[in-house]
Every structure is written in C-alpha cells, then in structure tokens.
Amino acid sequence: MKITYKHFLWLLSFTIMSGSLHAALKVETTTQDLAAIAKAVGGEHIHVHSLTPGTRDPHFAAAKPSMIRKVYSADLLVVVGADMEIGWLPPLLQSARNSRVQPGNSGYLDLSEAVPLLGKIQGPVSRDMGDVHAKGNPHYWLDPRNGIRMANAIALRLGQLDPEHVTEYQKNVELFEKTLNTKLQGWKKTLQHLKGKPVIAYHRSFIYLAEAFGFRIVDEVEPKPGITPSAASLAKLITRIKNEQIDLLIMEPYYERRSARYLKEKTGLHIAVIPQSVGAQEGITTYVDLFDNIVSALKVRGVN
C-alpha cells in the first residue's frame, strides 16, 4: 500500500487524539456519589466514570464484563470501602489485571479511611444480626461534612498521581469545601424542625444523615439490617410509633413501599422517600444537588 499524504494526516490526528486522551487521568468510582465529588475536584483534568448507577443499591452489584474493561484502563479506582463492594469488587479486581488499582497501590483509594465511621460493631459479630458491617456503617457520604473529607482525600491523591495539575485540584477542593459549608448552613436552617425528633428509617443507612442534621433514628422497618419485615415485626413497630409519637419514616427509592404504606395507614406518620445517591433521581448530578433534593424531601412531608 502506498502511504499517501492523507494517510499521514489521519495517523497524525489519531496520535494526537490518543495523546490527549492519555493526558487526562482515568478515574473509575464504584458509585455516582464518588464520581460527582471526584468530578468537582478533578474538573477537566480527569475522566470520571461510575461502575454502578445511583438508582441501585451498590452493595448488590455484580461484576459485569464491561466493568472489567473499565477497571483495566483506570489510573485511579475510588471505592466506598467498609465492605460496601465486597460482593463484587474482589473478583472484578482479579479479572481486571491492572496492578495500578490493586489495594495498597497508589491507584486505589478507599474513602472509608478518610472519614470517621459510625456504627462499628463492638463485641462479637454474628450473621444472625443481619447484614451488618463490622468495620462501620458504609453510608457515610450522606453527611456533607464527610463529603468535604472525601473531596480532600481525592484531591490529595489526584495531586500525587498528577502533580502537574495539583494547583487546580487544590483550588477546586477549596471551592467545593466553601460551597458546601455555605450550603450546609442553609440546609440546617431548613431542617431545624427535625432537630432532636425521633425518626424511623427503612434500612440502617441514614445514621450519617441523622448525625448531620440532628434528628434521631430510633428504629428501622427492617427488623434486622437486610431482613424483610414480617407482619409481627410491623405490628411491634406500630405500637412503638404510637407510643413514642413518631411522625416521620425515611427510606430509599428502591425499597418496597408496601410496608411503609401499611405503617402510614395504621399510624398516620409521614413517609419521605429520600434519594440516597447522586443519580438516584433525575436532576441529581452533583453532590450539592443530592443534598438540595434530600433536604426538600425532608422539608415537604406527607407528599406520599
């Protein structure tokens, strides 16, 4: 084949294109929350992609082949940790054959190590206790103050992997922190009425949200984490709701609504369906969006 000028140009543009692709760090995250924070910090200098969508419970994902391809080419893998991804990340990492992102290496960032975890189990842990995480409750992104910690940990790692853009990462994380701190004042004000109030949650996943906004989660619809409620466990809960005059039930969009509706019917309490993650509902694309939506779901009670 004769190499023509056209071929040469095509080759050149291809080389430039692949070069510019290489310039940006490829960041894979296990959830959309982590992707949103990474995007806020990394800006245009990183390509971010989340392995699971925010509409699903990240604990129950399965290692799809398409994920293998994504993790193989990643420069940085950001995970929730605290056993959140235990069902699918170990086999995924084994098939992905990318040593950069193996635990212990610089391309693996476990954010559960950057935040103070709540709900650590003291004493012996038994599977009889349901789906408990001995290392601590992994839903920590639901406290905006943890969001700031996560952003800082991501910024540090991005700076180490890509020192050329460390100034921008620092600028971005400062802006992120400032925005979030300002927003947090407003959110707290809006949810002032919840302060000290007893609340029922469907699953043990809102303890960080309660911590951030000062309400108390006194019980869960699930009798034990991950265990489907029974008629007997619901009857017990109804008594408690009536005795303690509990007014609010909060739950993720992906749980069955029948138990909640039943409790509402029997006791008149309000149900707030809370988007638990970026991407859980349309229009939630940033970490700030997430709390805007959570706060408005908690503010307007009795919608359901």
Added chain:
Amino acid sequence: MFQLKYSHLSMTLVSGLLAFYSNSVSAAEAKESAQEPLELRQQIERLQQDYQSQIDALKKRLDEGHSSSVTNSSQQSSSLRIGLSGLFAAGGSSVDNATLANLQAGGHDPKQNGFTLQNVELSIAGTVDNYLDAQANLIYLMNPKGETIMELEEAFFTTRNLPGGLQIKGGQYYTEFGRQNKQHPHTWGFVDQPVILSRFFGGDGLRSQGARVSWLMPTDTYSELTLGMQNPKGETVTSFLNAAGEDIGGYTLTDRRARNSSDLLYSARWLSGIDLSDNLSMNVGISGLWGPNASGLTTDTEILGADLYLKWQSAYSQKGYPFVAWHSEFLQRRYEAGDVAREVLKDQGYFTQVLWGFKPGWVAGLRWEDAKADGNTSTDTLRDNRQRLSPNLTWYTSEYSKVRLQYNRDWAEHLPNKTADSVWLQVEFSLGSHMAHTF
C-alpha cells in the same frame, strides 16, 4: 504436521510473553538513566519541589478535616478468604434408583430417592504476593453407597501484573469452555447439571491440570481471548483420555497416554460483553476443544460450543431484584472412535434457561434441554434422544442461604416408559467469607 504446529504455537506464545515482559522492564530502565542536560534536570527538580509543597498543603487540609476520632485501621479486608458451602437435596422420582442414576448423570446431581448430600465445598482464596493470586476448592460429597469422596476440585494461581492485558492461570482448574462449565454447583440456577454437559464433560465438569493465557483485547467493549493447554487424561476429561475401561458409544477405552505436545488438550475461547443499555447486558462466547481420545491410539475429539447470556435488571433494583437472566448454550462433539474400523460419532445438544427474580429473594426458573446423537443410540443412556423440562422456584433466605424446589420432566429413549417425573427440594448454606455476586 499437527504436532509441529501446536508445539510451535506454544513456544511462540511463551517466548513472546517473555520478550514482552523484558522489553517493558528494560524500556523503563532506559528512561531513568537517560542523560538530561543539567539545567533541565535542575528545572525539573524545582518543579517537583513546588508540587511537593502543594501536595503537602493538601495533606495538611486532609488532616485538619479529620476529627480526632478517625481511627479507621487501614487494613485491607483480610487477605485470605475462606468459605464453606453445603448443598443438600431431598426428593424422589417415578423411576427407581438404578435408572435415576443414569438420568441424573451429573456428579453433584441428586440421583437417588430420598436424601442426597450434593456438594460440600471448602474454598480458600487470596493474594499470594505482588505477582500472584491463588485459589483452592476442596469438595466433599457422598455417593449413593454412603462413602465420602474428597476431591481436589481446583487449585490454581492467576497472575496479577502481566502487561498488555495478559493473564496466565496455571494449576488444576475448570476449563474455560462456555459459561456453565466453570461455575460451581452452589451458583447454578438449577439443582442439576445440564444433560449435554454431563454427556460431554462427565459428572464433574471439564477440569484438569494445565495452563492458559488470556488476553483482554484493547477494544472499547469487553472482549477476551483465552488459549489453554491441559492434561487430557483422567475421569474429569471425559471426552478425551477418560479412565480406561469406561465406554463411549460402545467403544471401550484403553489406557492411552499423552506422549507429546500434540496429545494435550487444547482449548480456545472468545468472550465478548456488551452493555446494550443501562439495564440490559449481553455476553456472547464461542469455545473449542481439541485433543486425543482413548477409543484408539490415533483418535481425536473436537468439541465446539456457542453461548449467549442476556441479563436485564431494573433501574430501581432492591438487592439486585427484579431481574431476568436468559442463558443458552449449544454444543457439538465429533468423536473419532476405534483405530481399525474408524467410526465418527457425532453428538449435539443445547440447553436454554430463564431465571426471573420477581421480588427480592425470589427467583422463578425454567429450563429446556435437548440432546441427541447420530446412529442407533436408543439404548445408550448418554447418547440417546433426550429432552428435559425443568421449572423451579428459589427462595434466597439471605445472601448466605437458599431453598429451591424443582420439577423435572424427562423424555428419554432409553427409559422403559420413555418418560420420568422427579421432584427435588434443595437447601444451601454458606459459612465464612462473603461470596461473590454472580453476574
């Protein structure tokens, strides 16, 4: 000629791998020792100091963000994963135990009226070092005579660090052929093994000692090519150098040994994975096996297969439900039998199954199977015309246990009444490490 080609192929493969590895190492060294002008080097050093101070500033911010209560140990989830799973069945059939043993040809199938301990599996897995991961699976089962059988089902390593998307696996392991052969009984969607797999790969699936290299191809979507070589001899390599005295298509097998590289079992598999939408994923695979068989001294076997797997999962799924998974495999075998009056035995079959997770923890399944062979095979329990329909219902009580009820309707030429009906109840428990969620 064949022999030359195969040994040549393996030589090229190994030497190519070595060359690739040493090239990438020496390239890195060369880069480091490249002599740069002094000035440039000083500039770079200054820049690096700048970066370092900024990174230190970021570190400081992170430390400030920490409350003093952060004491999360940075330990990784324990380096060794140990688990034990037990699989039990109870049930009965319209045919007697002797007939049932032929009908349920899988080594872990329930195959007697009453109770069966199908499979107790001890699995140990972990990272060996910077270079290797390793895994061993020990199986305990009880045969209809009540004897306990222990098997070293698998014990293999996989590499962690090879460049170019390559990975080598070595040891004793399930051959990567189709989708189901590699799966362990406790992850199956049905209580028993598909008929066509029992026919071609025997009761325990196709597994042997050997090595394989797999290549994650540099395509946008997932595409993986696997080439392997394994010992062709033993009870777990049924269509090849199966144990002497066994019988395939009326030919008694001899004690043929693998004498040179052309007598090994060669396998190839290509698997591609595509996300058709956010909620729908597809796997398509083709596989091939080539090796000697023990019906003669110069006889060979070829097995080809194609598999398709489609999984839909709701956008808003709770614990992974609801979902629909459709899994189908088609296999055919060409078996050269006998040295003197050579006959070519041709067998084929398929199974297609749908699993519908209709609410958290609940899965309804339906499987249809068909297997047949050329020639007059009506009395051969492993080559006759055979169909099976199996509806079932599974309740996953938690991530660690399940209860399954399955009905089998068999149509088989070798049966006295041509049909059989069986009902099986299965219970599984698992202890120890969190098991992987299967896709």
